[in-house]
Amino acid sequence: MGKVVADISVSMDGFITGPNPDVEQSLGEGIDRLHEWMYDLAAFRQPHGLEGGNTNRDSEVFEEAFEAPGAMIMGRSMFDVGEGPWGDNPPFHKPVFVLTHGPRETLVKEGGTSFTFITDGVGSALDQARAAAGAKDVGIAGGANVIQQFIKAGLLDEIQIHLAPVLLGGGIRLFEHIAEQVHLERTRLIESPAVTHLKFRIVK
């Protein structure tokens, strides 16, 4: 059985989205500054159907994080924001389980991505994602609220943070509403000019 992992870009002030989201910039102002380190990577471009791009330490980290999970779990808000932009061939290429309150029929997309809607909580989503992932990891895609639920339930084994050297000044914080004093163990650190990749085991 694989691990339960999360992998996410975070600003120096702890945000995973920017302030003042609107229709044009649904993830808030400055979100491109947070994700900038990824855009030119071959490993990012390829699953998004784009050619070319750079191969470097960042792309190795990205590719590894992309390949490790055999299934993903995400929250309904993330799905709602992404559904349009992701189009017919979303970049996951694996089964995705969406935590939601309203039942909905499974969506099967091109390229191996499916969206299955789970209405009975994180434990059930995890059971189904584990079954789909087989020996591979289960990836918790986000948003922050879903990652927090997994941390609070003691279900997250590992988190990799891509610490971007920006202050966004507002948005959604990765770590919030976690009253428990959690201890992490840094298991890997990779630096590149663009970003700092920090991997932690969550000590239970």
Next chain:
Amino acid sequence: MGKVVADISVSMDGFITGPNPDVEQSLGEGIDRLHEWMYDLAAFRQPHGLEGGNTNRDSEVFEEAFEAPGAMIMGRSMFDVGEGPWGDNPPFHKPVFVLTHGPRETLVKEGGTSFTFITDGVGSALDQARAAAGAKDVGIAGGANVIQQFIKAGLLDEIQIHLAPVLLGGGIRLFEHIAEQVHLERTRLIESPAVTHLKFRIVK
């Protein structure tokens, strides 16, 4: 003229103090988990009048950060919390300028530490600290609010963050109330088993 620098331990959820401060634990619950990486260092123990301790990469980083400033600036709250515990021979051993609203006579302590109370704002504090520091840096000791004032005024050149692998779940955040989108440039990264030392230049 030296740089204006800040150097501070920060939790993974961005806090520099813990939740629920009281008289016993004026910096909040869990603060020892945040500062644990320092306590056994010779470089920490010596200025606090304690013997022995470890010499390692952490102590080199600590010592460098301690030696670089020729004068410090701190907020009134930090001074109020520290004044008792610091005793007759506070650990700074250099002139300290305290931002406050109420005038007070300069306190001259043992070991080279003095506390001068500044009532006319960060610009004035910086002028006086620069004069005292000579060619050395001016260190912004904290708290968060003072560091934020220096960032917002465009007066902070550099910040070193000792990123501790803990979630505190509450307290005072280092980066808050900064609406500006600030860009940082990571200029150094040092890892130790206990903590990750990240140094950034603040891009203006």
